[in-house]
Each structure stands twice: as C-alpha cells, then as structure tokens.
Amino acid sequence: MKPIKLSVPHLGGHEKMYVDExxxxxxxxxxxxxxxxxxxxxxxxxxxxxxVALSAGTAxxxxxxxxxxxxxxxxxxxxxMTFSASCNPIVYLGAHPIFVDSEDETWNISPYYLxxxxxxxxxxxxxxxxxxxxxxxxxxxxxxxxxxxxxxxYGIPVxxxxxEALGSTYxxxxxxxxxxxxxxxxxGNKIIxxxxxxxxxxxxxxxxxxVKFLSxxxxxxxxYYYHTTIGYNYRLSNxxxxxxxxxxxxxxxxxxRRREIHKIYETALKDIDGIKVHTNxxxxxxxxxxxxxxxxxxxxITRTPDELRxxxxxxxxxTRLLWRPMHMQPVFSDAPYYGEECxxxxxxxxxxxxxxxxxxxxxxxxxxxxxxxAVGNN
Ligand SMILES: *Cc1c(COP(=O)(O)O)cnc(C)c1O
Numbered sequence: 001m002k003p004i005k006l007s008v009p010h011l012g013g014h015e016k017m018y019v020d021e022x023x024x025x026x027x028x029x030x031x032x033x034x035x036x037x038x039x040x041x042x043x044x045x046x047x048x049x050x051x052v053a054l055s056a057g058t059a060x061x062x063x064x065x066x067x068x069x070x071x072x073x074x075x076x077x078x079x080x081m082t083f084s085a086s087c088n089p090i091v092y093l094g095a096h097p098i099f100v101d102s103e104d105e106t107w108n109i110s111p112y113y114l115x116x117x118x119x120x121x122x123x124x125x126x127x128x129x130x131x132x133x134x135x136x137x138x139x140x141x142x143x144x145x146x147x148x149x150x151x152x153x154y155g156i157p158v159x160x161x162x163x164e165a166l167g168s169t170y171x172x173x174x175x176x177x178x179x180x181x182x183x184x185x186x187x188g189n190k191i192i193x194x195x196x197x198x199x200x201x202x203x204x205x206x207x208x209x210x211v212k213f214l215s216x217x218x219x220x221x222x223x224y225y226y227h228t229t230i231g232y233n234y235r236l237s238n239x240x241x242x243x244x245x246x247x248x249x250x251x252x253x254x255x256x257r258r259r260e261i262h263k264i265y266e267t268a269l270k271d272i273d274g275i276k277v278h279t280n281x282x283x284x285x286x287x288x289x290x291x292x293x294x295x296x297x298x299x300x301i302t303r304t305p306d307e308l309r310x311x312x313x314x315x316x317x318x319t320r321l322l323w324r325p326m327h328m329q330p331v332f333s334d335a336p337y338y339g340e341e342c343x344x345x346x347x348x349x350x351x352x353x354x355x356x357x358x359x360x361x362x363x364x365x366x367x368x369x370x371x372x373x374a375v376g377n378n
Contacts, residue, residue, distance in 0.1 A: 003316040004367060007189045007291060010358040012250035018242035032238030034245055039199070041248040042184070046174040048201055050208035053236035053244070054215055057163040057185025057198035062089035063211050063234065064181035064200055065131055068157040070095050074130035075121055077156075079109040079142075080325040081343035082135045085185075086161045087326055090133070098129060099327040101339020105281040107346055108142035109134050110339060115150045117338035122154075132158045136165030136175045137323070138352070139191075139258070139290035140278070144170050144178040159183065163198070166191050167255035167288035175288075176201045186240075191254055191290050191357070192247035194240040255288045257357035261364055262289035265353060268368035272375060274300030278350075291352045293322065298349060301375055305351040311374045317367055322350035 022034055035053050042051045054060050070076055072094030078087040080099035087097045100117050103110040114132065122128050132151055134142045144160070151158045160179030162168070168175040176182035182201035186194040202208040213219075218231025236244075266277045274297040280287055296305055303311065309319045324347055327337035354367055 001316055001366075002363075004318065004354045004359065004363050005356060006318045006320055006352060006354050007356040008358060009188050009193045009195075010250075010254060010356060012246045014246035014249060015243045018246050019239055022239045022242040032241070034238045034241035035236055038194075038236070038241040038244040038248065041245060042199055045248065045251060046177050046201065048174070048177045050202035050205055052200045052202060052208055052211045052215065053241055054198045054200060054234045055236055056196060056234075057161075057183050057187065058085040058089060059215070059232065059234040060183035060185070060198040060200040061086065061133065061159060061161060062092055063214055063232070064159040064183055065089055065093055065095070065133075066214065067181055067200075067202070067207055067211060068131045068159060070130045075125065075127070076131045076133065077114065077117055077121075077129045078133040078326065079135045079137075080327045080337060080339070081107060081323055081346060082137060082161065082326065083163075083323055084326065084329070084331075085163070086133050086135050087332070095130065097326070097332060097335045099325070099332070099335055099337045101337075101341075102137075102343045102346065103143070104342050104346070106140045106142055106285065107137050107278065107343075108140065109147060110342065111143055111146035111150055113339040114147060117336075118150065118154050118156065120338065121336075128154050128156055130156070132156055133161055134158055134179065135161040135163075136168060138278070138293055139165045139168050139288040140280070141165060141168050141170035141175050141178070141285050141287065148178070157181075162201075163187075163190065164290045165288060167251060169286045171284050181207075186244060186247070191258065191288055192244070192251050194236065194244040194247065197236050197240050197244060199236075254357045258289045258292075258355060259287075261355055261357070261359060262287075262292045264361060264364045265292045265294070265368065268365065269294065269371065272372060273297075275371070275375065289355065291355045293350055293352050295346070295349045296351070303374060305349060308351060308371070308374055312367070312370055315370055317354060317370065319354065320352040322347050322352065
C-alpha cells in the first residue's frame with residue numbers, strides 16, 4: 001500500500017507551464033514579472049496592499065523584526081511552542097528571545113503570560129521588549145484581539161508568524177494581516193509551495209519599499225554600488241514565483257480540502273475515548289488546518305504519542321510529534337521563560353496526523369482505522 005505522508009507538495013496544474021515561460025523569457029533571476037504577479041495574487045487573496053516575496057519564511061521574520069526596529073541587545077518575546085524559525089532571526093540580530101507559554105484553546109501565545117513577561121522584563125531591565133512574535137500554530141489563529149490589546153498598551157509591535165496559516169481567518173480577517181508585519185512561508189510542506197520561499201506582509205507602501213531594498217542587498221539608487229546600510233540577499237527568484245503563481249490559483253481549493261480532512265478526523269475520532277482532535281475554539285477562529293492534530297489523554301490511552309507514531313510508521317503512515325517548545329531546546333536553555341506547563345503538556349500528549357490536501361478520503365480512513373486499532377490494542 002502507498003505510504004501516507006504528513007504533508008507533501010500538491011501541484012495545481014500550471015506550474016510547469018509558468019516555469020517554462022519564466023525560463024524561456026530568461027528571467028531566471030531574482031525579481032521579474034512572476035514575482036510581481038505572485039505578490040499581487042497574495043495581496044488580493046489576503047485583501048491587503050503590500051506583500052513582498054522573499055526566499056523563505058525565515059527571511060520574512062528576520063526582515064519583519066528589523067522593520068519593527070529590533071536592534072542588537074534588545075529583548076524579543078516569542079511563543080515558546082513553535083518551530084525554531086520563529087525565533088532564530090531574533091538571535092541573528094543579536095537580540096535575546098524571551099519565551100512565553102501557550103494557552104490550551106489555540107495552543108498559541110498566552111495573553112496572560114505575555115503581559116506578565118512584558119511587565120517582568122520591564123522591571124528587570126528597565127525596558128519593554130522590542131517586539132512580540134505571535135505564531136498561528138498548525139494554522140490555528142492566535143488570540144490576536146487580546147494579544148494586540150496588550151501589545152498596544154505597552155507600545156510593542158507584533159510580528160505575526162503566519163507561516164502555517166495562509167488561508168486561516170480570525171474574526172473574519174486573514175491570518176498574516178493581523179500584526180504590524182506578517183510572515184508567510186512557501187516551503188515544501190506548507191499549504192502551498194514555491195519549492196522554497198516566503199513573503200512579508202507590510203503595513204504600507206513605504207515599508208514595502210524598504211523591505212524590497214533590504215532584501216536586495218540595500219543597494220542605493222546610484223550608477224555604482226553604494227551602501228549606507230547592511231542588506232540581505234532575500235528576494236524570491238522569478239522561477240520560484242512562477243510556481244507560486246500556479247499554486248495561488250488552487251489555494252482556495254487546498255484550504256477547503258485541509259478543512260475537509262480535519263472534519264473527517266473529527267467525525268471518525270469523536271467517539272474514541274481519550275483522543276481529542278484540536279479544533280476551532282469559537283467561531284472567531286477559522287483554521288486552515290494545515291496539520292490536523294490530536295491530543296491523547298494518558299489516563300485513558302496507554303500508548304504514548306511516540307508509540308502511536310511508531311505503530312503508524314510501521315504501517316506506512318507518517319505522523320509527527322508536536323513542536324518541542326523552545327524553552328526545552330538546549331540551544332535556548334539560557335533564555336527566560338514565562339508560563340506554566342501548557343506547552344510542555346501539549347508536546348507530551350500531542351501528535352500531528354497526515355493532512356496533505358493530496359490525500360484521499362480512503363487514505364484518511366486508513367489512518368483513523370489504524371489509530372482505533374492502536375488504541376483498542378491497549
Ligand atoms: C515553516 C515555518 C517557518 C519558516 O519558514 P521557511 O520558509 O521554512 O523559512 C517559520 N515559522 C513557522 C511556524 C513555520 O512552520
């Protein structure tokens with residue numbers, strides 16, 4: 001039987017045609033007509049005015065932090081439970097990550113501990129943190145109303161890491177547009193892909209221009225190379241953008257399919273004692289369900305998430321443990337942490353299920369049948 005993967009690229013149909021077009025036009029360079037078109041299609045989709053296509057989501061977070069004014073020696077608050085790319089750019093800048101726990105409704109940054117962290121850092125260092133990185137984990141929007149209220153109370157800009165949440169909405173607004181800056185990713189396993197790429201959603205035209213400038217080596221407009229600031233080689237290539245244009249055409253279908261897959265999991269697993277499918281906590285939240293995830297109640301289910309993962313892997317099904325929180329990573333062991341054990345508990349009890357839009361209903365049913373078998377065999 002065909003192996004079932006967690007999340008693989010799902011072509012729309014026009015990728016090859018557009019890449020051929022890019023190659024034939026000899027625009028095999030960063031920038032070019034497909035980059036403009038790709039940016040415009042994201043702007044239309046997100047109903048926003050300024051999107052800059054970049055070489056990675058990580059690059060988008062890096063430039064977002066720079067644009068928000070983060071400097072060497074600053075402190076930046078970041079949700080602990082996330083992929084390391086959310087916080088690595090803080091360290092690239094010589095700034096210091098301060099990690100904050102999740103709340104258990106969305107699994108994203110806890111507004112309560114966010115405020116506690118802000119006030120305690122102010123007390124300890126005399127300064128407020130320079131920025132907040134809030135993540136929409138697995139596609140689930142963070143509690144942005146509460147987070148924004150706290151952030152604006154203390155005048156701290158929010159970078160929304162929406163790398164996993166393209167197509168998700170919060171209070172009817174698109175994820176990626178909910179902070180001052182928003183980072184998107186088009187890596188191979190994301191909801192759509194450019195083989196590798198990202199984008200930064202900017203607040204206005206001026207910021208958009210500055211991000212384009214910084215991402216193309218900060219070259220001033222002179223006949224010779226002239227630099228007044230440090231630049232980066234972070235722009236998306238025209239060939240990647242050609243793939244992105246084809247993927248944008250099918251994005252609404254991809255989002256609809258991921259949501260359908262989540263629904264199948266919810267229905268199939270709802271009567272299994274000890275398994276909870278993570279779902280929208282209220283109508284304010286409409287996740288794209290980039291990955292469908294479950295929590296195992298260990299008082300009922302004796303298999304650990306990793307044992308369940310191995311059980312499924314032996315039967316050709318790829319699952320993945322949840323993101324191991326950053327405050328539990330050796331590389332960040334010196335970073336302050338605010339919270340309790342919510343993210344640790346989620347990490348200990350959760351599992352990501354195969355969620356690629358390419359999967360058929362029968363394949364999802366094979367996964368749920370095997371989960372039932374694994375749990376029944378206790
Ligand atoms: C994928 C991802 C990123 C980084 O995106 P790349 O395009 O791989 O650099 C950042 N944050 C989160 C939460 C992600 O899942």
